[in-house]
Amino acid sequence: xxxxxxxxxxxxxxxxxxxxxxxxxxxxxATTRFITLRREAFGDFPEGERLRxxxxxxxxxxxxxxxxxxxxxVANVERLGGHVHFAAxxxxxxxxxxxxxxxxxxxxxxxxxxxxxEEIHLNDxxxxxxxxxxxxxxxxxxxxxxHERPSHIIAPAxxxxxxxxxxxxxxxxxxxxxxxxxxxxxxxxxxxxxxKFLQADLGITGANFAVADTGTVVLVTNEGNGRMATSLPRxxxxxxxxxxVIPSMTDLAVFLAILAKSxxxxxxxxxxxLVQGPRRPGExxxxxxxxxVLLDNGRIAQIxxxxxxxxxxxxxxxxxxxxxxxxxxxxxAYGYTYPGPIGILLTAMLNxxxxxxxxxxxxxxxxxxxxxxxxRIDIPRMLIELRREVDARRIAPWSERVVFKTFAxxxxxxxxxxxxxxxxxxxxxxxxxxxxxxxxxxFFGHWTRTRDLPPxxxxxxxxxxxxL
Amino acid sequence: MTxxxxxxxxIRTEMAKTPGLFTAAPAERPAQPRQRLDILRRELSERxxxxxxxxxxxxxxxxxxxxxxxxxxxxxxxxxxICRERAARRVVAxxxxxxxxxxxxxxxxxxxAVESMPRASVPDTERDRLRGTIAVADxxxxxxxxxxxxxxxxxxxxxxxxxxxxxxLPPCHVAVFDRAALVESLEQVGLxxxxxxxxxAPPERGAVINFITGPSRTADIELTLTRGVHGPKExxxxxxxxxxxxxx
Numbered sequence: 153x154x155x156x157x158x159x160x161x162x163x164x165x166x167x168x169x170x171x172x173x174x175x176x177x178x179x180x181x182a183t184t185r186f187i188t189l190r191r192e193a194f195g196d197f198p199e200g201e202r203l204r205x206x207x208x209x210x211x212x213x214x215x216x217x218x219x220x221x222x223x224x225x226v227a228n229v230e231r232l233g234g235h236v237h238f239a240a241x242x243x244x245x246x247x248x249x250x251x252x253x254x255x256x257x258x259x260x261x262x263x264x265x266x267x268x269x270e271e272i273h274l275n276d277x278x279x280x281x282x283x284x285x286x287x288x289x290x291x292x293x294x295x296x297x298x299h300e301r302p303s304h305i306i307a308p309a310x311x312x313x314x315x316x317x318x319x320x321x322x323x324x325x326x327x328x329x330x331x332x333x334x335x336x337x338x339x340x341x342x343x344x345x346x347x348k349f350l351q352a353d354l355g356i357t358g359a360n361f362a363v364a365d366t367g368t369v370v371l372v373t374n375e376g377n378g379r380m381a382t383s384l385p386r387x388x389x390x391x392x393x394x395x396x397v398i399p400s401m402t403d404l405a406v407f408l409a410i411l412a413k414s415x416x417x418x419x420x421x422x423x424x425x426l427v428q429g430p431r432r433p434g435e436x437x438x439x440x441x442x443x444x445v446l447l448d449n450g451r452i453a454q455i456x457x458x459x460x461x462x463x464x465x466x467x468x469x470x471x472x473x474x475x476x477x478x479x480x481x482x483x484x485a486y487g488y489t490y491p492g493p494i495g496i497l498l499t500a501m502l503n504x505x506x507x508x509x510x511x512x513x514x515x516x517x518x519x520x521x522x523x524x525x526x527x528r529i530d531i532p533r534m535l536i537e538l539r540r541e542v543d544a545r546r547i548a549p550w551s552e553r554v555v556f557k558t559f560a561x562x563x564x565x566x567x568x569x570x571x572x573x574x575x576x577x578x579x580x581x582x583x584x585x586x587x588x589x590x591x592x593x594x595f596f597g598h599w600t601r602t603r604d605l606p607p608x609x610x611x612x613x614x615x616x617x618x619x620l
Numbered sequence: 621m622t623x624x625x626x627x628x629x630x631i632r633t634e635m636a637k638t639p640g641l642f643t644a645a646p647a648e649r650p651a652q653p654r655q656r657l658d659i660l661r662r663e664l665s666e667r668x669x670x671x672x673x674x675x676x677x678x679x680x681x682x683x684x685x686x687x688x689x690x691x692x693x694x695x696x697x698x699x700x701x702i703c704r705e706r707a708a709r710r711v712v713a714x715x716x717x718x719x720x721x722x723x724x725x726x727x728x729x730x731x732x733a734v735e736s737m738p739r740a741s742v743p744d745t746e747r748d749r750l751r752g753t754i755a756v757a758d759x760x761x762x763x764x765x766x767x768x769x770x771x772x773x774x775x776x777x778x779x780x781x782x783x784x785x786x787x788x789l790p791p792c793h794v795a796v797f798d799r800a801a802l803v804e805s806l807e808q809v810g811l812x813x814x815x816x817x818x819x820x821a822p823p824e825r826g827a828v829i830n831f832i833t834g835p836s837r838t839a840d841i842e843l844t845l846t847r848g849v850h851g852p853k854e855x856x857x858x859x860x861x862x863x864x865x866x867x868x
């Protein structure tokens with residue numbers, strides 16, 4: 153179980169986000185840009201649709217024989233001289249990494265961007281035993297200096313302006329008066345982090361894929377921090393969810409062809425790094441030790457569960473950019489490690505359906521996420537399933553349950569429905585203003601507080617049909 | 621701690637609950653990938669000019685700088701020009717055997733120090749020294765095992781004599797290659813990867829394969845594209861028309 157990050161209710165978090173004009177502007181620019189770049193990338197790539205189908209099939213096929221592929225991966229990593237660890241929970245995963253850090257006497261860990269290590273809250277745990285964790289993805293570095301959390305899976309600091317970053321660097325790095333110039337700020341980060349890379353004992357990464365057949369861990373980055381973290385420190389630890397395994401190099405080529413296009417609109421990210429165990433004899437650099445931590449943390453229970461399809465997720469972020477809810481409230485308002493439509497599903501996976509009783513409704517079910525997803529995950533279907541589960545567990549407030557039960561009864565009976573329409577037509581009279589219902593009394597007001605309701609028509613379709 | 625057996629048992633229990641969402645198979649892998657790769661290479665050797673043109677245009681699209689020289693003998697001069705333009709005086713490079721061409725004598729004569737990477741194990745003190753040298757070098761010169769036309773990507777396999785950071789730590793990376801490296805697509809890269817892993821790896825093979833598509837970049841501050849965040853700010857490719865004698 154992963155503990156929630158925020159304790160305020162979703163409504164409050166969303167309201168705060170909606171009131172933040174800067175956040176709003178940044179979100180709007182970023183998501184619109186990502187959508188355009190993605191569309192252009194696939195527009196230039198006629199095989200894209202076919203490859204998306206293949207990628208989806210590979211993910212499903214892998215889950216159908218997940219035990220076999222994981223065993224193969226483990227055997228091959230070990231054959232190459234690496235060590236594999238198994239973590240059922242976030243706590244176990246943390247303990248494994250901490251154990252490695254202690255045993256190797258590590259003082260500093262450089263981290264390449266990894267959602268899996270965010271998910272298990274590794275940084276705080278490292279800090280607690282005296283190992284300094286340094287995030288090296290520029291966005292993550294900014295976030296870490298600011299003591300915040302990422303707001304977007306692939307662009308963690310999109311909520312920050314260059315002015316804010318300049319102030320932050322000036323203050324935190326003791327370099328007063330830095331200009332609000334991304335070029336200068338990036339150069340400063342390069343200098344600061346280059347030192348850390350050369351000093352660090354431990355390189356910690358996630359994994360975008362792991363190829364079972366060859367024991368290869370694959371890291372995709374644009375900055376090169378994945379390469380640094382796997383080349384310079386004397387120990388490399390990769391933490392990955394079990395669902396990241398794929399059968400072969402042929403499969404890898406399929407995923408690489410669609411991943412970057414979906415994420416940033418690039419044909420390929422700048423660096424794709426295939427890591428096969430520790431440094432080999434004669435190699436000048438690379439770690440003495442390589443560790444792979446296979447993480448369950450709620451994933452395995454979904455192999456046969458309602459959220460199975462979310463195990464296909466590549467963490468590209470495409471569904472965030474197109475989501476009308478994400479575009480309004482941004483990543484922080486979701487309150488957990490994984491934001492956006494897929495984030496709701498992953499949150500339920502990690503923390504149980506109770507954690508998303510509000511979040512499961514933070515979607516208009518418009519289906520844009522499923523369209524954008526490179527592996528066509530049917531996110532809306534699973535959101536509906538989650539809402540049903542939340543309802544079945546009676547987690548929703550009783551008033552809401554009564555209203556929806558009554559509504560369901562009315563819809564099931566033609567007689568009640570017709571009567572309901574007639575009653576509604578009369579009862580709504582005091583509330584209709586300019587053809588809309590803008591405010592309702594009692595708990596019905598929850599609905600109209602944030603949106604209008606169209607009134608019941610003067611004559612229903614059925615009534616008009618009868619008269620034809 | 622959870623053991624491997626417990627972990628896999630849990631997975632099997634869950635797998636038994638469902639046949640899956642639909643009938644699905646992984647991508648079909650080539651039988652005899654090494655033979656297939658040889659056949660592909662022969663086919664490709666006839667259309668290398670088109671591949672090269674596509675590579676050039678994609679490489680430039682990702683901000684790479686493309687050069688072309690008639691023979692391997694002209695590579696040092698091309699490198700010298702690149703060094704001069706950047707006032708680069710410290711060069712780290714793969715050794716002549718890995719590069720296919722000796723660059724140290726000519727560049728040395730022009731006052732540019734070239735440190736060639738060792739092809740055999742060196743003591744730890746020497747490793748530390750070399751790491752320091754690479755970290756402060758102005759230019760890193762490497763070969764390329766594949767050049768992918770579809771994406772403008774260079775694929776480099778690490779090994780003794782081909783350290784990973786030669787293409788990573790210096791602010792400018794130059795890769796030298798000939799037509800034998802050209803492939804058309806990522807799909808063909810997939811075939812090459814299958815072929816390279818068909819059977820036991822050659823003893824000199826390193827533990828990392830890198831795909832490099834343009835200079836290191838970030839857009840993490842207000843989505844402003846900035847180059848050279850951790851890796852090189854610049855990447856150059858020198859294509860040798862006449863090719864070089866390969867040791868493989």
